[in-house]
Amino acid sequence: xxxxxxxxxxxLVDEIKSGNEEALVVMYKSYYAMVKxxxxxxxxxxxxxxxxxxxSLIAIWRNVNKKEFSLTVKMSTYLMAIVKNLWFKQLKKxxxxxxxxxxxQEKITADDISTDHLDQSVIHQLVAELDETCKxxxxxxxxxxxxxxxxxxxxxxxxxxxxxxxxxxCFKRLQAAVTSQYxxxxxxx
Amino acid sequence: xxxxxxxxxxxxxxxxxxLVGQDLDKFKIRLKDDPAFLKQVQLQKAIIQSIEAxxxxxxxxxxxxxxxxxxxxxxxxxxxxxxxxxxxxxVALGFVLRYVIGFGPENSELSTEDKPPAVQEQVAKPDxxxxxxDDLVLxxxxxxxxxxxxxxxxxxxNAQYVVADEExxxxxxxxxxxxxxxxxxxxxxxxxxEDEEELDGERFKARRDTMLGSTNVVLWAxxxxxxxxxxxxxxxxxxxxxxxxxxxxxGRKNKDKxxxxxxxxxxxxxxxxxxxxxxRQQVKSVRVEFWHSIVNFKGYKFDGNKLLLFDTPQxxxxxxxxxxxxxxxxxxxxxxxxxxxxxxxxLRKVTDSTVLxxxxxx
Numbered sequence: 001x002x003x004x005x006x007x008x009x010x011x012l013v014d015e016i017k018s019g020n021e022e023a024l025v026v027m028y029k030s031y032y033a034m035v036k037x038x039x040x041x042x043x044x045x046x047x048x049x050x051x052x053x054x055x056s057l058i059a060i061w062r063n064v065n066k067k068e069f070s071l072t073v074k075m076s077t078y079l080m081a082i083v084k085n086l087w088f089k090q091l092k093k094x095x096x097x098x099x100x101x102x103x104x105q106e107k108i109t110a111d112d113i114s115t116d117h118l119d120q121s122v123i124h125q126l127v128a129e130l131d132e133t134c135k136x137x138x139x140x141x142x143x144x145x146x147x148x149x150x151x152x153x154x155x156x157x158x159x160x161x162x163x164x165x166x167x168x169x170c171f172k173r174l175q176a177a178v179t180s181q182y183x184x185x186x187x188x189x
Numbered sequence: 190x191x192x193x194x195x196x197x198x199x200x201x202x203x204x205x206x207x208l209v210g211q212d213l214d215k216f217k218i219r220l221k222d223d224p225a226f227l228k229q230v231q232l233q234k235a236i237i238q239s240i241e242a243x244x245x246x247x248x249x250x251x252x253x254x255x256x257x258x259x260x261x262x263x264x265x266x267x268x269x270x271x272x273x274x275x276x277x278x279x280v281a282l283g284f285v286l287r288y289v290i291g292f293g294p295e296n297s298e299l300s301t302e303d304k305p306p307a308v309q310e311q312v313a314k315p316d317x318x319x320x321x322x323d324d325l326v327l328x329x330x331x332x333x334x335x336x337x338x339x340x341x342x343x344x345x346x347n348a349q350y351v352v353a354d355e356e357x358x359x360x361x362x363x364x365x366x367x368x369x370x371x372x373x374x375x376x377x378x379x380x381x382x383e384d385e386e387e388l389d390g391e392r393f394k395a396r397r398d399t400m401l402g403s404t405n406v407v408l409w410a411x412x413x414x415x416x417x418x419x420x421x422x423x424x425x426x427x428x429x430x431x432x433x434x435x436x437x438x439x440g441r442k443n444k445d446k447x448x449x450x451x452x453x454x455x456x457x458x459x460x461x462x463x464x465x466x467x468x469r470q471q472v473k474s475v476r477v478e479f480w481h482s483i484v485n486f487k488g489y490k491f492d493g494n495k496l497l498l499f500d501t502p503q504x505x506x507x508x509x510x511x512x513x514x515x516x517x518x519x520x521x522x523x524x525x526x527x528x529x530x531x532x533x534x535x536l537r538k539v540t541d542s543t544v545l546x547x548x549x550x551x
Contacts, residue, residue, distance in 0.1 A: 021248070021251060024248070024251075024252055025251075025252065025255045025256060028252055028255075028256050029256065032256075040492075040493075040494065043473075044494075045476060045494040045495060046476075046492075046494065046495055047476060047495075050253070050256075054248075054249045054252045054253070055249075057252065058245060058248050058249065058252075061248065114231065115231050115234050115235040115238065118231065118232070118235045120235060120238065120239060120242075123235055123236055123238075123239040124239050124242060124243065126239075127236075127239045127240055127242075127243045128243060135243070138240045139240060139243070139244035139247070142237050142240045142241060142244075143240060143241045143244035143245065144244070164198075165194075168194050168197060168198075171197065171233075171236070172197075174236055175232065175233070175236060178232065178235075178236060179232070
């Protein structure tokens with residue numbers, strides 16, 4: 001069982017790259033005390049420790065799967081850098097009384113494309129209603145950033161072409177559901 | 190691949206920052222010139238954001254679920270088990286040094302007859318060293334040392350051993366099977382984790398305290414600023430006065446005192462002479478949890494950020510106030526001083542009338 005083993009940093013990276021979520025649990029348990037000590041010393045509470053650690057691990061989860069990722073420091077050092085960054089951002093937010101969710105802007109870089117006119121809650125609901133296969137497939141591709149080859153292995157698809165075509169079908173189905181919730185002219189003049 | 194699918198993938202690449210060079214330039218021109226295309230990109234971006242938000246929430250929920258089980262209020266965790274295992278190992282080592290090796294102030298000159306039976310057998314049969322050197326058996330044999338032969342590990346006669354002062358105590362070793370003293374650290378950790386999981390599991394559920402609910406309470410600081418400032422000025426003047434005494438001698442004590450009083454009256458601004466008016470400021474929000482203790486403990490535990498109240502109903506009216514560096518809990522109109530020492534404490538009523546007056550001022 002993964003939890004009963006100890007992993008080197010490179011093994012953890014490999015587990016994340018293969019999409020093994022257990023790696024996150026292992027890291028959570030390994031680094032909880034370290035993160036707790038930092039947050040509590042910096043005006044945080046135990047609930048905030050959990051929240052920041054979870055978000056930091058999820059950030060690592062996404063970063064590791066990026067093409068340009070390379071771990072050049074110890075995993076604990078890397079995690080603490082993310083924890084500190086997230087926590088100081090949160091402290092700033094607290095003092096300024098502004099609530100801006102920046103966590104979702106990590107991957108999409110085309111900031112000049114505004115989506116403010118679209119009701120995101122409607123789309124959230126439709127994503128939640130997707131069938132499990134489509135939801136997993138789209139999540140692995142867009143959030144986890146897994147390679148098509150790994151997605152094929154994890155989901156039992158024949159090859160990467162099947163992944164591409166399935167992903168497109170799923171996306172189109174979701175897009176059709178979203179557009180049906182809005183007036184057509186909202187999207188296509 | 191259809192044209193539509195190709196455009197879909199092109200938009201994906203653009204949104205992920207993977208589109209470069211001429212392709213990117215062409216894409217941007219089309220975005221500017223083709224409003225329908227812009228809307229398509231906007232929609233794709235919004236959908237991807239929702240997918241990301243959904244996955245983020247799922248991963249957080251998974252982590253929450255998988256990790257919350259391992260932390261409880263009763264500190265029966267792996268660290269304690271590790272400490273317990275170390276203690277038992279040391280006791281076992283002490284026993285081996287004293288009775289098996291015969292290393293100790295009073296045992297160093299023991300004759301064969303004086304040694305425990307197991308050691309006698311060892312002396313009589315040197316081949317017994319070939320027995321399996323399993324410390325588990327060794328610990329088990331502590332209970333029945335007169336019945337079973339004691340297995341021996343390889344002993345370096347030249348090695349320096351620390352002599353255990355205490356006599357080995359049989360009663361301390363109640364469950365030796367939990368402390369399998371292996372040299373393989375991984376196996377130890379695995380064993381400890383298994384024990385920890387077992388302790389967190391169904392078998393020990395009845396031994397846990399239970400949380401009944403929680404709420405957030407604002408911690409207010411009462412700042413008697415004007416009082417502080419006035420006393421500060423007085424103390425500064427007193428220091429000056431002391432210097433004067435040193436230079437002029439004690440003979441002028443009374444004169445200096447009068448001068449000091451006059452100086453005080455002149456130097457204190459009018460607004461500071463007014464009676465102290467406390468200022469209430471919001472410090473932070475404190476999480477308050479209501480717990481039922483399995484041992485019917487009545488009191489609290491506070492770590493500075495989270496307050497655990499035992500035997501306090503959830504509907505109790507609560508407020509927290511910080512005064513002169515101390516924190517006070519108002520529970521149904523009665524004030525208790527709360528100490529942030531992360532230990533279980535009894536609730537003690539505040540009886541000091543000065544403190545109560547300050548706390549009751551609004």
